[in-house]
Amino acid sequence: MRFMVIVKATKDTEAGILPSTEEFAAMGRFNEELVKAGMMEAGEGLHPTAKGARIDFARGQARVSRGPFDLTGDLAAGFWMIKAGSLDEVIEHMKRAPFPSGQIEIRQVYAAEDFGETFTPELRAQVERLREQAVKG
């Protein structure tokens, strides 16, 4: 099973306040543990919403708004992609993340077999091809 761990934005992340060197090093050590446990696929931080944009598709038309966006408690500041046997396993690891405050959200990633018959063999083949051919940075 694959999981996305979403790091929620805070006033600090939205203000562009970066972690201290110590906090950075602590997170590096935590990530190192995830890698050693064979769980970490990727991890990234996102610039504040002030540098981002949103596109609304109401009435079939794409309407663009520029950041910053209101901190509703649901904005993302970063994420991990994690491989694990269960949601509980992810929770147990992530409880040890070196965050002094804030919140993270853990969500299971869809796999082709979760879609049942909706996801035809042709669509499955297309997904596999996309993954193989996607750019590598």
Add this chain to the structure above:
Amino acid sequence: MRFMMLMIPLGYESAPPDVELDPERVAAMMRYNEALKDAGVLITLDGLHPPSTGARVSFTGGKPIVTDGPFAEAKEVLGGYWMIEVASREEAIAWAKQCPASENEIIEIRQVQEMTDFSEEVQKAAAGFEELPRAGRA
């Protein structure tokens, strides 16, 4: 520059664990994904199960507190994401506008932080961890 396109389907915050997908919409989205790939901009993409099957871990006061989904207070939740490599924010926006999204959906575009965005001191602190996996850096 790497950007994340965050798909926010309004209403997904209260979706049941076994939410059904519309085959026509899936096919349209796959054609869009194919176009991203053919243009050489797609790094990776994923869809997420509804929050009713997820969990949140809060660190208020330095102690982890676990809450199982669905999250009553959530107004917007992620339904999935694309990671793309483009030359500018404008290019990312242009791609997002072409998405065959539904009326209830919003795509948020956010630039991904690179090591070079940080101070020298921070880069030094992270220097030993360069081998960590990063999307599109495999």
